[in-house]
Amino acid sequence: MSEPLPILRYSTEAFPPEERYARWYLRDWPRQRPIYRTQPTEPFDTSWETAQLGSIIFAAATITAMRWERHIQDIRDSDFDPIILNLMVRGEAQGQIDGLPFHETAGMGHFHDLSLPSLHMSTGSFTYSFILPRPVAEAWFAPLHDLRALVLTADQAALLIDFAAAIHRAMPTLTQAQAEPLGRSALELIATVLKAARPSTTPLISADEALHLRASEAIERRLVEGDVSVEALCKILGVSRARLFAAFQKDGGVQAFVLTRRLDNARAALADIYRHETIGTIAHRLGFSDAAHLSRSFRARYGMTPREYRQLVATNLQVMRTSTAPER
Structure with a gap:
């Protein structure tokens, strides 16, 4: 019989309010060093559930409003450069990735390339995320240059959000044997959505x-x-x-x-x-x-x-x- 799927859970709820941001910022997931330079814009609180689905990571996160920055120096000092597909269930985020603007509201999604500098603001939110290691993203979705701030409309994101919600509900009962097929299904679904979401032609610039x-x-x-x-x-x-x-x-x-x-x-x-x-x-x-x-x-x-x-x-x-x- 297959072992239960390991689920990593994290919450700041048990900490005093004045300690919650520091506790979260200095945590060692997914890397020991912080990935973003962050600044809360309201009293901080968060909770996360993550699981490894084959070659990708699935995450469900609730977090209060925040400013997020990733600088060129951070990228040079880091070995963490995945493509992240963020699906906004509640909340809003807007900013720029490598100079390209994006605006994501509830029911939408966007791709975030962590190999590029970025700055964005988010309201209090609940999101699902698929964290795709770069070799996996390149194998499935190359070339990646047009994913850096690609926004999925509500129609395009709906199927992915429904799929992510089903995974989240099922997580307590999933087994390790089911993880690899679910991860592959997620990649296949993302690839299908991308066919409609990607621009058919490269936008003209002056x-x-x-x-x-x-x-x-x-x-x-x-x-x-x-x-x-x-x-x-x-x-x-x-x-x-x-x-x-x-x-x-x-x-x-x-x-x-x-x-x-x-x-x-x-x-x-x-x-x-x-x-x-x-x-x-x-x-x-x-x-x-x-x-x-x-x-x-x-x-x-x-x-x-x-x-x-x-x-x-x-x-x-x-x-x-x-x-x-x-x-x-």
Whole structure:
């Protein structure tokens, strides 16, 4: 006789309200390090049920309103890059994934590629999720580039939500022998829905938007070690200064965009509790002339010095650790 399907359950209900967010944020599922940078926007509470269905993970989650961020540095430091299909039963989420906007309301779904930077806000919600390891997603749904912020309409998502609800209801009675067939059925159903949900043609973008995308990729590759001057970028991209300036007009210019990316990376490095580079090293690595240059630019953007920001991160982390320390 097959063994019962293992179900991982997690809830913050038993913790004092002031400890619930820290307890959840520092949990070790699905990875020991947090996957998102999160900030509750109302008193925090959550409960989860997850199960492994063959090669994929199924999750049912209730969680209060939150801001979610995933930065390029987080992606570089992580080995967790699945495709997540989120199905919204109650609640709402909206934001952007790699610059592409999405808006999901109750009864809809969206795909989230964790190999890409993102920022979104969610209300209090109840969701079902299928977490698809990248090799599995590539085998079933490649190419994946058009899934990064793909939204399923209510009509498209309805069948998947019904299937997920049936799995959730049956979880207490499922066996390990049933897990693999259920996971495969989920993949087959997702593939069927995707045939209708995927755009039949690639949306057209303007010449300036296409150049902005190419230039942004070039800047990202050369940001740490490389020349990102206007002259160098024009040579790499084979365009004139006027064309390049036009493409970055909405960003305040090419160098303003480069500075923003450097400051984003500096903020991620300052918040990295595992490495603690010196501020001077961060400044040199990211192309600032010296620590003072980084400090002036950082204060102008964030209203505090790099040292003050690092101390704020350390203080917040200490508060979370203290609140989750076991009583003696």
